[in-house]
Amino acid sequence: MTTCHGVVNLPEVRKVAIFGGTHGNEMSGVTLVNLWINNGAEIQRSGLTIKPFITNPQAVEKCTRYIDTDLNRAFTQDNLSVPRSEELPYEVRRAQEINQMFGPKGSPEAYDVIFDLHNTTSNMGCTLILESSKDHFNLQMVNYIKRAVAPASCTVLLTEHPLLQYSTTRSVGKHPIGLEVGPQPQGVLRSNIFESMRAIVKHALDFIELFNGGMEFQPCTVDVYRVSEKMDYPRDTNGNITAMVHPNLQDCDWEPLNRGDPMFQTFDGRTIEYEGGHTVYPAFINEAAYYEKHQAFTLTRRESLTANGIKASEM
Amino acid sequence: MTTCHGVVNLPEVRKVAIFGGTHGNEMSGVTLVNLWINNGAEIQRSGLTIKPFITNPQAVEKCTRYIDTDLNRAFTQDNLSVPRSEELPYEVRRAQEINQMFGPKGSPEAYDVIFDLHNTTSNMGCTLILESSKDHFNLQMVNYIKRAVAPASCTVLLTEHPLLQYSTTRSVGKHPIGLEVGPQPQGVLRSNIFESMRAIVKHALDFIELFNGGMEFQPCTVDVYRVSEKMDYPRDTNGNITAMVHPNLQDCDWEPLNRGDPMFQTFDGRTIEYEGGHTVYPAFINEAAYYEKHQAFTLTRRESLTANGIKASEM
Ligand SMILES: [Zn+2]
Numbered sequence: 001m002t003t004c005h006g007v008v009n010l011p012e013v014r015k016v017a018i019f020g021g022t023h024g025n026e027m028s029g030v031t032l033v034n035l036w037i038n039n040g041a042e043i044q045r046s047g048l049t050i051k052p053f054i055t056n057p058q059a060v061e062k063c064t065r066y067i068d069t070d071l072n073r074a075f076t077q078d079n080l081s082v083p084r085s086e087e088l089p090y091e092v093r094r095a096q097e098i099n100q101m102f103g104p105k106g107s108p109e110a111y112d113v114i115f116d117l118h119n120t121t122s123n124m125g126c127t128l129i130l131e132s133s134k135d136h137f138n139l140q141m142v143n144y145i146k147r148a149v150a151p152a153s154c155t156v157l158l159t160e161h162p163l164l165q166y167s168t169t170r171s172v173g174k175h176p177i178g179l180e181v182g183p184q185p186q187g188v189l190r191s192n193i194f195e196s197m198r199a200i201v202k203h204a205l206d207f208i209e210l211f212n213g214g215m216e217f218q219p220c221t222v223d224v225y226r227v228s229e230k231m232d233y234p235r236d237t238n239g240n241i242t243a244m245v246h247p248n249l250q251d252c253d254w255e256p257l258n259r260g261d262p263m264f265q266t267f268d269g270r271t272i273e274y275e276g277g278h279t280v281y282p283a284f285i286n287e288a289a290y291y292e293k294h295q296a297f298t299l300t301r302r303e304s305l306t307a308n309g310i311k312a313s314e315m
Numbered sequence: 316m317t318t319c320h321g322v323v324n325l326p327e328v329r330k331v332a333i334f335g336g337t338h339g340n341e342m343s344g345v346t347l348v349n350l351w352i353n354n355g356a357e358i359q360r361s362g363l364t365i366k367p368f369i370t371n372p373q374a375v376e377k378c379t380r381y382i383d384t385d386l387n388r389a390f391t392q393d394n395l396s397v398p399r400s401e402e403l404p405y406e407v408r409r410a411q412e413i414n415q416m417f418g419p420k421g422s423p424e425a426y427d428v429i430f431d432l433h434n435t436t437s438n439m440g441c442t443l444i445l446e447s448s449k450d451h452f453n454l455q456m457v458n459y460i461k462r463a464v465a466p467a468s469c470t471v472l473l474t475e476h477p478l479l480q481y482s483t484t485r486s487v488g489k490h491p492i493g494l495e496v497g498p499q500p501q502g503v504l505r506s507n508i509f510e511s512m513r514a515i516v517k518h519a520l521d522f523i524e525l526f527n528g529g530m531e532f533q534p535c536t537v538d539v540y541r542v543s544e545k546m547d548y549p550r551d552t553n554g555n556i557t558a559m560v561h562p563n564l565q566d567c568d569w570e571p572l573n574r575g576d577p578m579f580q581t582f583d584g585r586t587i588e589y590e591g592g593h594t595v596y597p598a599f600i601n602e603a604a605y606y607e608k609h610q611a612f613t614l615t616r617r618e619s620l621t622a623n624g625i626k627a628s629e630m
């Protein structure tokens with residue numbers, strides 16, 4: 001990696017994977033990836049190997065999030081290095097297989113870019129999920145996508161966090177990027193969500209093709225929402241929830257939440273307010289899959305990241 | 316049953332059940348019923364036994380629609396009369412238990428009124444589901460509820476049909492009535508949907524209390540939507556869907572669908588139009604649970620039913 005006039009040379013992208021079905025009931029990614037497995041014309045780009053892949057086929061078959069454990073939390077070094085055994089949870093065995101096919105995680109042989117396609121029941125619109133504020137290739141890619149979809153919006157969530165970050169399926173690749181589109185119920189395919197996801201993947205692949213073709217991308221800034229905290233539902237001593245997301249907050253992902261704003265509504269009609277000191281921006285509000293994770297929503301803070309200019313290095 | 320001045324005398328209502336969790340991932344009914352099991356003050360009415368009851372506790376525990384088979388299709392005479400055995404599917408065993416507790420179906424000992432609380436991912440708003448056009452008590456009850464919630468709307472779906480009707484959990488009661496509120500994703504609790512459902516149950520119980528108290532309900536007409544046909548997604552020879560609900564139809568439950576109107580959008584962008592000769596009113600559009608039932612939506616026809624006047628008979 002060398003710098004010249006503020007532009008960093010990065011290796012060309014050779015191997016790209018598009019994952020669907022990491023959660024088996026998130027139908028946009030499942031359907032798009034199956035479509036592209038049958039006919040890849042739409043995702044072909046010159047000089048690139050692009051592999052559409054269903055990561056959790058048993059969960060897709062059952063139209064459920066997972067069989068034994070959440071695949072998208074399973075790519076820890078412990079799981080990936082434990083000896084193979086039929087006794088392991090299905091998703092841990094699957095994580096090992098995926099790591100062999102698309103990794104190994106952290107190795108030079110790993111896939112260059114892995115897109116992982118998700119849906120949420122939250123009103124988050126199109127959200128690109130980055131794992132690192134230092135990945136200038138990904139920052140340039142999301143900057144490109146944001147401009148390409150404008151005036152439609154595409155939000156960037158940064159999951160970099162000392163405690164809250166988890167080991168995703170896409171993390172076996174060098175440049176992992178999640179795409180989360182909602183609102184869409186589990187098990188449902190909505191055409192608007194499907195076409196939004198399809199368009200973003202198209203723009204992402206276009207970006208990679210331009211990058212490989214030698215285009216220079218100038219330094220830029222990217223507004224992101226960085227995960228700062230998770231907020232659980234109020235619960236009783238048995239762990240049962242005692243309140244719902246307040247109607248004023250429901251569907252208001254990415255909108256500012258200030259001290260004193262309504263946050264929950266108890267079953268007996270009381271309002272519980274946000275008491276934090278800073279303005280935060282909630283996301284994944286009332287996501288179906290997060291009740292069991294004891295999370296009513298994620299709090300984020302706004303931040304501007306600077307991306308270096310990038311250019312593919314000459315071979 | 317005797318008629319006097321167009322008003323039919325019907326027996327007082329003694330036993331009422333409110334079912335939640337017939338589908339374990341439909342959270343409004345699950346949550347309301349659990350709330351009322353803990354504290355029934357809100358649903359107490361003088362002279363009435365009202366039993367809130369979770370019908371499929373294992374499915375609720377797993378937050379899934381069912382364990383082995385759909386409980387809300389399981390109340391056939393065959394299932395209810397087959398000898399008890401641990402070999403039977405869980406929901407068939409459960410159906411037999413429910414039939415013993417709240418039936419037997421068709422017998423004089425059966426509960427008088429059974430409400431069954433459901434959610435749908437479809438944009439159906441509040442929908443009361445009747446099984447018979449001849450049940451004047453239920454027709455009067457839905458008429459009362461429709462007036463009580465106005466100007467909010469509450470639609471009535473009539474499932475009476477020679478082929479498409481199925482054997483519901485609530486059918487063990489003398490006056491079965493379903494309440495379906497949406498849109499709400501599976502596994503999610505939305506405060507607006509929760510409070511709408513709660514209000515309708517309140518009005519229903521008020522109606523029963525007034526009826527028992529001797530109030531005379533005058534003859535009336537009730538506009539209903541009668542199930543006429545089910546429509547599947549277009550599929551390939553492997554049974555995989557090849558099209559989505561068209562964006563012009565998505566979320567347009569209860570709106571007229573005419574010949575030539577867009578119905579599906581294929582993955583390659585073609586529009587498939589409705590070709591039927593009559594105006595129909597779709598419902599359950601893109602309901603998550605109905606993909607496996609090969610149903611993209613239900614077609615209904617509008618109809619006006621006449622209800623006799625009713626009055627509780629003197630004891
Ligand atoms: Zn997901």
Ligand SMILES: [Zn+2]
Nearest residue numbers: 338341433434
């Ligand atoms: Zn249901």
